[in-house]
Structure formats: structure tokens, C-alpha cells
Amino acid sequence: MTAADVAIVGGGFTGAVFAIQLARMAERPLDIAIVEPRSRPGRGVAYDTADPDHRLNAPLAIHFVYPDAPDHLPAWYAERGEPARDPGALCPDGNLYIRRSDFGRYVEEQLRAHFAGNASGSTIRHIRSRAVAALRTPGGYRLALDDGQTLDARLAVLAAGYERPQAPPPFDGAVSGHPCFLADPWDTARIGEIPSDARVLVLGMSQTASDAIAVLLRNGHSGRIEAVARHGLRPRRKPASVVGPPPDIVERLIRPVSPFTAAHGRQASVLGILRTLRADVRRAEAGGGNWFETFGDLRDSVWEVWPALPPAEKRRFLRHVRVWYDVHRFQLPPQVEAYIAEAETAGQLSFEAAFCVAAESDGDALSITLRPRGGGECRRKMFDAVVNCTGPGMRPDRSGNPLVRDLVARGYAAPHQVGIGFGVDGACRAIDADGRPDRHLRIVGPLTYGAFADQQGAPFIALRLCKIVPDIVASLRR
Numbered sequence: 001m002t003a004a005d006v007a008i009v010g011g012g013f014t015g016a017v018f019a020i021q022l023a024r025m026a027e028r029p030l031d032i033a034i035v036e037p038r039s040r041p042g043r044g045v046a047y048d049t050a051d052p053d054h055r056l057n058a059p060l061a062i063h064f065v066y067p068d069a070p071d072h073l074p075a076w077y078a079e080r081g082e083p084a085r086d087p088g089a090l091c092p093d094g095n096l097y098i099r100r101s102d103f104g105r106y107v108e109e110q111l112r113a114h115f116a117g118n119a120s121g122s123t124i125r126h127i128r129s130r131a132v133a134a135l136r137t138p139g140g141y142r143l144a145l146d147d148g149q150t151l152d153a154r155l156a157v158l159a160a161g162y163e164r165p166q167a168p169p170p171f172d173g174a175v176s177g178h179p180c181f182l183a184d185p186w187d188t189a190r191i192g193e194i195p196s197d198a199r200v201l202v203l204g205m206s207q208t209a210s211d212a213i214a215v216l217l218r219n220g221h222s223g224r225i226e227a228v229a230r231h232g233l234r235p236r237r238k239p240a241s242v243v244g245p246p247p248d249i250v251e252r253l254i255r256p257v258s259p260f261t262a263a264h265g266r267q268a269s270v271l272g273i274l275r276t277l278r279a280d281v282r283r284a285e286a287g288g289g290n291w292f293e294t295f296g297d298l299r300d301s302v303w304e305v306w307p308a309l310p311p312a313e314k315r316r317f318l319r320h321v322r323v324w325y326d327v328h329r330f331q332l333p334p335q336v337e338a339y340i341a342e343a344e345t346a347g348q349l350s351f352e353a354a355f356c357v358a359a360e361s362d363g364d365a366l367s368i369t370l371r372p373r374g375g376g377e378c379r380r381k382m383f384d385a386v387v388n389c390t391g392p393g394m395r396p397d398r399s400g401n402p403l404v405r406d407l408v409a410r411g412y413a414a415p416h417q418v419g420i421g422f423g424v425d426g427a428c429r430a431i432d433a434d435g436r437p438d439r440h441l442r443i444v445g446p447l448t449y450g451a452f453a454d455q456q457g458a459p460f461i462a463l464r465l466c467k468i469v470p471d472i473v474a475s476l477r478r
């Protein structure tokens with residue numbers, strides 16, 4: 001048995017920034033343990049990649065670990081001579097879209113610097129293990145680790161991030177074990193093993209799908225690649241007229257009133273918000289502006305707009321609007337856009353709005369039946385590889401993560417009422433099955449989507465953490 005003041009489960013970007021900010025703000029030296037099976041803490045799913053075509057999907061300038069020093073990362077990048085090592089990072093809009101591996105290295109370096117010393121004299125250690133269960137104790141939580149150890153802490157922080165994507169129907173049956181079916185799109189080693197002449201079907205059209213396609217094309221893939229999604233929506237391109245440094249995201253996110261609410265007041269319906277947004281875009285375009293900057297006002301207001309929506313409106317958004325919102329919210333790195341445009345123009349790559357209605361093993365290949373969206377004839381096609389890019393699961397009650405399932409089963413943390421992520425209060429205290437906030441269990445990062453809706457991008461996560469850490473510091477006073 002080992003013990004700590006604070007046990008952070010998950011050492012990706014969220015867990016690392018949490019540990020750094022806690023060590024910076026703590027009023028006394030704390031013993032902070034990060035439980036993370038990866039050897040390189042600070043990277044997580046997004047940044048623990050060696051692939052040179054995996055790049056940040058937004059300019060370097062809006063990524064940070066220290067909201068009070070947003071120039072720290074650009075200075076770090078320049079001082080290490082990275083622009084010369086990776087000249088392809090600089091894009092025509094004048095911004096750097098760096099490799100995710102480089103950003104991961106930066107976050108890991110910052111974390112390790114805080115292992116070595118920090119403002120509060122706290123100890124931060126990395127326990128290379130996986131937490132599989134939790135028990136409430138009189139003073140906090142006891143975590144069971146997969147190596148048989150236990151870890152007692154006054155405060156447990158769940159920063160477990162994304163679920164591995166699960167095979168969607170009709171791939172969730174016998175076909176899920178077929179060698180042609182790649183369930184995990186982040187397994188770039190397996191994508192690299194796809195023969196160059198293979199007929200590839202990509203399920204999904206999001207950034208993850210584009211990452212997989214970019215890896216195939218960079219590896220000299222010559223076979224046809226087809227991407228399908230039920231909605232057929234692809235990430236929107238940033239207008240070419242939007243050039244130069246992005247607006248100061250920290251300043252926009254810490255305003256007492258968000259840009260959208262300042263302009264339009266509080267809105268309680270999704271339809272009302274959409275109508276307002278469309279009117280704003282029309283006005284902007286009539287005046288020579290563009291949708292991107294107008295949409296940015298809404299994106300940077302979600303922290304205020306989302307919690308004010310009634311639950312039924314949140315569900316309406318998730319059912320009908322989220323896909324549309326996401327394709328405007330998440331751009332592709334320009335380098336990946338270029339790969340994709342070239343292959344599309346050459347006729348090697350196609351995108352289609354269609355449903356996969358059946359999948360059967362056919363020798364070394366998979367026979368897939370596709371039904372076009374909006375009707376039309378079903379057609380059967382053979383594929384040598386199917387890559388599942390349908391996105392991570394976000395329902396704690398169906399999680400593949402034993403700790404997440406255990407927290408739900410014991411009622412220590414209840415899924416958010418809209419069904420995505422966990423319910424938490426404004427200070428990220430877990431709301432238990434009886435509706436009570438638990439000061440000994442905080443949940444941070446993407447698992448709080450239901451509560452905040454904006455906890456996916458690095459800047460939004462980092463700022464939320466900075467907002468809640470003072471409350472946590474106070475709760476750890478003896």
C-alpha cells in the first residue's frame with residue numbers, strides 16, 4: 001500500500017497540466033501521484049505519437065500549459081531550433097501547425113521540470129500502472145492498481161480522457177475479430193501494415209479519419225480509399241482570407257461575460273442560438289467577413305452558453321446539431337488537408353454519406369453492404385482493410401475502462417444526465433448517484449463533456465483546470 005495527498009488517474013495532457021498547476025498553486029508541499037501506464041507522462045492519446053503527419057489541428061499559438069504565459073510554448077519551440085527541423089510546420093496562413101509529438105514532448109518536459117522542483121515544494125511522482133477500482137475511505141479514496149498495489153489519497157482526480165473507439169454495428173459481431181478490421185484508429189503501426197494496394201474503407205470523416213488517410217497516403221498507398229459516414233459531413237476548411245495570428249484565446253475565455261452572450265444575451269434554446277449564429281454569419285459575410293471568426297465567438301462562449309441550456313435542449317443539441325457543430329469547430333491541419341485534396345483530385349480517395357448495413361467475412365477480405373444516405377440502391381463492395389474512425393465512446397456506463405465502470409457501479413460518480421461523460425459541479429466535484437458532490441473525487445478533461453461541452457481542446461482544458469485548482473488547494477488545507 002502506498003499513499004499520497006492527491007492521486008491523479010491518467011497522465012495525459014489533462015493529468016499533467018492538473019499536476020503542474022496544483023504544484024504551482026499549492027499552499028504547502030503536497031505528495032502528488034500520477035497513475036499512468038504509458039512510459040511518457042504528459043502525452044496521452046493525442047500526443048503520444050511518433051507519426052510526423054500527426055499535427056496539431058490549430059495554430060501552435062493557441063496551445064499552452066501555462067495560461068499566464070502563453071508565449072512559453074512558442075519560445076520553447078523556437079529556442080530548440082524546431083522550425084528548421086520541421087519547415088513543413090509553417091503554413092500559408094502564417095501559423096505553425098506543429099507535430100503532435102513535439103507538443104507532447106513539450107508537455108512532458110514541463111511536467112518533468114515540475115517533478116524536479118516546483119513553487120510549493122510538492123513531490124510529483126509517476127506510478128506506471130492502471131487504476132482498476134476505487135473504494136471510499138474515511139479520508140478520501142483507495143485506488144486498486146492493476147499490479148496489485150493500492151494507493152490511498154485524500155483527493156482522487158479522474159483524468160482518464162478518451163475511451164478507445166469501439167466497433168460500431170455491423171462490425172461489432174464476428175467481423176470485429178477479422179484481421180482486415182482495424183478497431184483502433186490510433187494504432188498507427190497497424191495502419192502502416194496495410195498493403196499499399198489494399199482497398200480501404202474508412203468509417204468516419206473526422207480528424208481521426210483524416211489522420212489515418214494521411215498516414216496511408218504518406219506511406220505511398222496506391223489502392224482506393226473510400227470514407228463513409230452516415231451524415232457525410234467533413235471538417236470545414238478555414239477560409240483562406242483568415243491569416244495571421246489567432247485571437248488571444250486566454251483573454252477571450254476569461255472575460256466575465258463571453259463574446260456570444262455579450263452580443264446576444266442569455267439564450268435558452270438550441271434553435272435560438274442557431275438562428276442567431278446564422279444571422280451573425282450572414283451579417284459578417286455581407287460586410288466582407290467570414291463564418292469562421294463569427295463561429296469562433298460561439299465556440300469561445302460555450303463555457304457560459306452550455307451550462308445555461310435546459311437538459312432537453314442539451315439532448316436536442318447532441319442528437320441533431322453536434323455533428324454539424326463539430327465539423328465547424330474542428331479544422332484539419334493544413335498539411336493533412338493538402339494530402340487529402342491531392343488524393344481526391346486524383347480520384348484515389350472518395351467521401352460518401354452512407355450507412356454500412358452489413359459486414360461479412362469473405363476469405364481474406366470483408367464484404368460490406370453500403371446504403372447511400374437519402375435512399376438509393378444498396379451496393380456490396382469488397383475491402384481488404386476497414387479502419388474504424390467513428391470516434392471515442394463517451395458513455396461512462398458502457399466504458400471499457402474498469403475504473404470508470406467501477407465508479408459508476410458503486411454510485412460514486414453518476415453519468416451526466418445527457419448521457420455523455422460524468423456529472424460534475426462547477427469545481428469538477430463528481431456528483432454521486434444520490435446527487436451529492438464529492439470533494440474527494442474530481443473529474444476533469446473530456447469526461448466532463450456533459451457538464452461543460454468544451455473540454456476537448458487543450459486550451460479549454462487548461463483554462464478550466466486553472467479555474468478549479470484554487471478551490472482544490474483550499475480543500476486540501478489541513
Ligand SMILES: Cc1cc2nc3c(=O)[nH]c(=O)nc-3n(C[C@H](O)[C@H](O)[C@H](O)COP(=O)(O)OP(=O)(O)OC[C@H]3O[C@@H](n4cnc5c(N)ncnc54)[C@H](O)[C@@H]3O)c2cc1C
Pocket residue numbers: 009010011012013014015035036037038043044045046047055056057058063129130131132159160161162163208401402403404444445446456457458459461
Ligand atoms: C487524435 C487526437 C488529436 C487531437 N489533437 C488536438 C489538437 O491538435 N489540439 C487540441 O487542442 N486538442 C487536440 N485533441 C484533444 C485532446 O483530447 C486534448 O488536447 C487533450 O490531449 C486531452 O487529454 P487527456 O489527458 O484528457 O486525455 P487522453 O489523451 O485520452 O489521456 C488520458 C490518459 O489517461 C490514461 N488512463 C486512462 N484510464 C486510466 C486508468 N484507469 N488508470 C491509469 N491511467 C489511465 C491513459 O493511458 C491516457 O494516457 C486531440 C485528441 C485526439 C484524440
